[in-house]
Amino acid sequence: MTKPKVGIFSLTCCEGCQIEILDLEDVLLDIVDKVEIVSFRLAKGKNINDNFDIAFLEGSVSTKEDMERTMDIRKKSRVLVALGSCACTGGVQAVKNFQNKKSVEKAVFGARMPDIEHVDPAPISKYVDVDYHIRGCPIDNNEFVEILKQLLLGVKPYQREWAVCVECRAKENVCLLEKGKICLGPISYSGCDAVCPSNGLECIGCRGIMDDSNIKAYVKMLKEKKHSISSIKDAFTTIYGENKRQSEVK
Numbered sequence: 001m002t003k004p005k006v007g008i009f010s011l012t013c014c015e016g017c018q019i020e021i022l023d024l025e026d027v028l029l030d031i032v033d034k035v036e037i038v039s040f041r042l043a044k045g046k047n048i049n050d051n052f053d054i055a056f057l058e059g060s061v062s063t064k065e066d067m068e069r070t071m072d073i074r075k076k077s078r079v080l081v082a083l084g085s086c087a088c089t090g091g092v093q094a095v096k097n098f099q100n101k102k103s104v105e106k107a108v109f110g111a112r113m114p115d116i117e118h119v120d121p122a123p124i125s126k127y128v129d130v131d132y133h134i135r136g137c138p139i140d141n142n143e144f145v146e147i148l149k150q151l152l153l154g155v156k157p158y159q160r161e162w163a164v165c166v167e168c169r170a171k172e173n174v175c176l177l178e179k180g181k182i183c184l185g186p187i188s189y190s191g192c193d194a195v196c197p198s199n200g201l202e203c204i205g206c207r208g209i210m211d212d213s214n215i216k217a218y219v220k221m222l223k224e225k226k227h228s229i230s231s232i233k234d235a236f237t238t239i240y241g242e243n244k245r246q247s248e249v250k
């Protein structure tokens with residue numbers, strides 16, 4: 001029987017999500033037994049001249065080359081999964097969109113890579129249709145296995161689409177909003193077991209701002225708690241910029 005062809009690809013990013021997959025060790029051997037891994041740069045070299053039953057794409061679209069690769073991979077893949085925060089939201093690279101882009105590019109790339117054609121860092125969904133998301137920075141590799149299994153079984157993958165507050169309240173944490181902090185838990189996708197607020201840190205929305213969240217009402221509530229608009233804007237862009245909804249933060 002022909003095995004389904006799987007590709008795991010990277011755009012601009014730290015490749016930490018691929019490392020999480022490599023970290024699966026024994027499970028990875030079982031996976032390799034069930035699928036044909038056609039492309040997986042960190043483990044098996046690059047082959048993008050094939051077609052794929054399932055493609056996992058990590059990284060944000062930050063250069064013209066990323067843009068072209070994303071569109072090419074989409075064309076060649078039956079199912080496309082955005083892998084990790086960079087691919088799902090633009091990730092840490094998207095912070096550049098709120099800074100002086102030219103000076104950031106000069107500081108990071110300097111004269112060493114003058115030929116890179118930069119574009120505003122963005123999630124892959126800005127350029128192509130995305131079938132499923134595996135959120136997180138880095139991803140939870142158990143979620144990767146869960147989604148891969150469901151795809152191989154022909155079952156619609158279960159997406160963790162509830163707010164961080166749900167998991168945080170289940171752990172009976174004292175709410176950081178009550179301590180005068182700005183926590184993005186009410187409007188952020190969870191699935192991380194509310195790891196940050198459980199350790200006293202504000203959620204910065206690394207898994208992405210929920211599509212159906214009411215940012216306007218959330219910002220209003222923060223203002224009523226006497227937070228300044230500049231500190232609210234900072235909270236939205238501290239590490240992960242969810243660009244498409246920034247205009248709602250005012």
Ligand code: SF4
Nearest residue numbers: 013016084085086137
């Ligand atoms: S989501 Fe985080 S860990 Fe994954 S590639 Fe992006 S920066 Fe690296």
Ligand code: SF4
Nearest residue numbers: 165168175176183185
């Ligand atoms: S600490 Fe954050 S995640 Fe937890 S309940 Fe409060 S707002 Fe929600």
Ligand code: SF4
Nearest residue numbers: 192196203204205206
């Ligand atoms: S609590 Fe928020 S910032 Fe922390 S891992 Fe979860 S989604 Fe990311």
